[in-house]
Amino acid sequence: MSLFGDGLDKAVQKAFTRPAPKSAGAQMRYLVKQLKGTRAVAQMLRVSQRTVERYVKDQIKKPRPELAARLDHEVKKRWQPQVRARAREKAATTDGIVIDTRARLGYEAPIGSTDESRIRHLTVALPPRYAARLFEAQNAGAGEQQLRQIAADALREVYFQDGGRRAGSLEEVRFTDIQHVEFDL
DSSP, X not given: OOHHHHHHHHHHHXXXXXXXXXXXXXXXXXXXXXXXXXXXXHHHHTSOHHHHHHHHTTSOOOOOHHHHHHHHHHXXXXXXXXXXXXXXXXXXXXXXXXXXXXXXXXXXXXXXXXXXXXXXXXXXXXXXXXHHHHXXXXXXXXXXXXXXXXXXXXXXXXXXXXXXXXXXXXXXXXXEEEEEEEEEO
16 A cells, blocks of 8 residues: 555545446446456456456446455546546646645754654645656656655655745655655645
8 A cells, every 4th residue: 555646646536526436337337448348357457357247237236345445446546537637737836735644754853852853743735846746756656665755855845944944954854654644635
C-alpha cells in the first residue's frame, strides 16, 4: 500500500462529477468496455475469463474481498479521465494541494528547541509547483520514498522556512513515522 500515491488518487477522486459503478457486475462491464474484451480484464484481475463473463451477465454478484478491492481500485483508476486530468491541472497551476499529516517531522536542531524532530499534526496548503511535482512524479511511476521526499521538501519551504522568512540555512526535513497522510485539492 502506498500512502502517498493512494492519498493523491483519493484527492483527485473527490473531483469526480458522477459516482463510479458500485456493483461488481457494473464494474466488470465498465472494465470490459474500457479494455475492449474479457480476456484483458481477466488477466488484469488475475481471474479466469469465464469468471469475468459470469460477472458481466450478473450470474455472480458478490466477489471475494480481495477481488472486490482490486476491482474497485481498477475502476476508480480509469473513471472519468478528463475530470481527473482537469483536477490535477488546476492543482498544479493555480490552486495547489493541501497535505494533512501526522508524522515525525523536524530537522537536526539543538535539544529542546521547537524544531527538533517530533510527532506533529500538520495541515498545510502547498503551492501549485509542489502539486505539479507530486503529480509528475506519480505519473512517472515514482516510489513512496520519492513522493515522501517531495512532500518533505514542500513542508521544509512552506512550514519550517515560512517561504524564506526563517530558518534560511535549513537543508533537510525528516518526514518519518507516518501515522496518517491525506491530500485535498
